[in-house]
Amino acid sequence: MNKISSITEIALDKTKDEKELVKGLVKEEAELQKTITKFNTIEAPKEYQDSHKEILKAVDCYSKAYAIQAKMAKTDAKDIDKSKAKESMDLIREGNGYWKTGFKPVEDATVKKANDLGFGTGAKTDTPSTSKSDDDNVQLFADGKELFGTWGSYRGSEFHKGLDLREDNSFTAYDDTGNSSYEDNHMTGTWLYNADKKQVTMIPTEFVKDGKKIDARQMHAVVDYTVEFLRAGSLRMVDSKGNKLEVERQK
Numbered sequence: 001m002n003k004i005s006s007i008t009e010i011a012l013d014k015t016k017d018e019k020e021l022v023k024g025l026v027k028e029e030a031e032l033q034k035t036i037t038k039f040n041t042i043e044a045p046k047e048y049q050d051s052h053k054e055i056l057k058a059v060d061c062y063s064k065a066y067a068i069q070a071k072m073a074k075t076d077a078k079d080i081d082k083s084k085a086k087e088s089m090d091l092i093r094e095g096n097g098y099w100k101t102g103f104k105p106v107e108d109a110t111v112k113k114a115n116d117l118g119f120g121t122g123a124k125t126d127t128p129s130t131s132k133s134d135d136d137n138v139q140l141f142a143d144g145k146e147l148f149g150t151w152g153s154y155r156g157s158e159f160h161k162g163l164d165l166r167e168d169n170s171f172t173a174y175d176d177t178g179n180s181s182y183e184d185n186h187m188t189g190t191w192l193y194n195a196d197k198k199q200v201t202m203i204p205t206e207f208v209k210d211g212k213k214i215d216a217r218q219m220h221a222v223v224d225y226t227v228e229f230l231r232a233g234s235l236r237m238v239d240s241k242g243n244k245l246e247v248e249r250q251k
Contacts, residue, residue: 054102061095144193151247184211
């Protein structure tokens with residue numbers, strides 16, 4: 001998905017002249033096709049066979065869409081067939097539908113695995129929520145630097161660490177029971193912030209339960225949270241199912 005985002009950003013970049021745009025699009029499209037080809041070589045686990053088929057449909061749509069865009073980029077403006085532009089966007093939308101359907105079971109499994117292992121990020125969880133993000137309650141720069149730090153919950157004067165969001169975009173989520181050491185029970189990975197969507201994406205790479213490591217990379221999953229509230233050291237996020245995470249910044 002990073003390649004897909006990259007080629008879209010290049011296409012929308014108004015600061016570059018036409019030659020630079022064409023060069024960038026063609027280069028990224030070629031790299032994207034290499035990435036897409038790799039999807040066909042993945043042997044998905046038995047429980048994700050159906051999901052993998054949907055994801056393959058998605059990347060096939062993306063492949064066709066960006067091949068069209070790259071070809072259009074090399075064509076003189078007067079000779080561009082406008083119907084091709086529409087076809088490209090329709091393919092992207094179709095691909096997004098397949099991607100969402102195929103990815104959901106994997107995402108759900110990752111969340112369940114984290115919950116089974118006791119990683120609640122030190123948060124209070126409610127289900128489901130219909131509330132939406134309020135711009136007045138979420139003040140974040142594009143890089144999400146206001147999210148940097150250690151988050152969790154206070155029980156009296158004692159702070160229970162739940163989540164570390166670091167400047168290098170790594171994160172650690174801890175067992176929120178408070179009954180075990182941080183080192184023996186935690187989840188690590190990468191986090192990203194999308195300013196346009198006010199969305200935090202967490203990509204787990206490893207679980208540690210009772211001191212034993214469990215590789216999460218094979219699940220190829222991410223979990224998205226929309227930031228609903230961030231003020232005065234309090235953070236509230238909600239996932240796609242409406243489950244809320246509410247944490248405080250360590251003082």
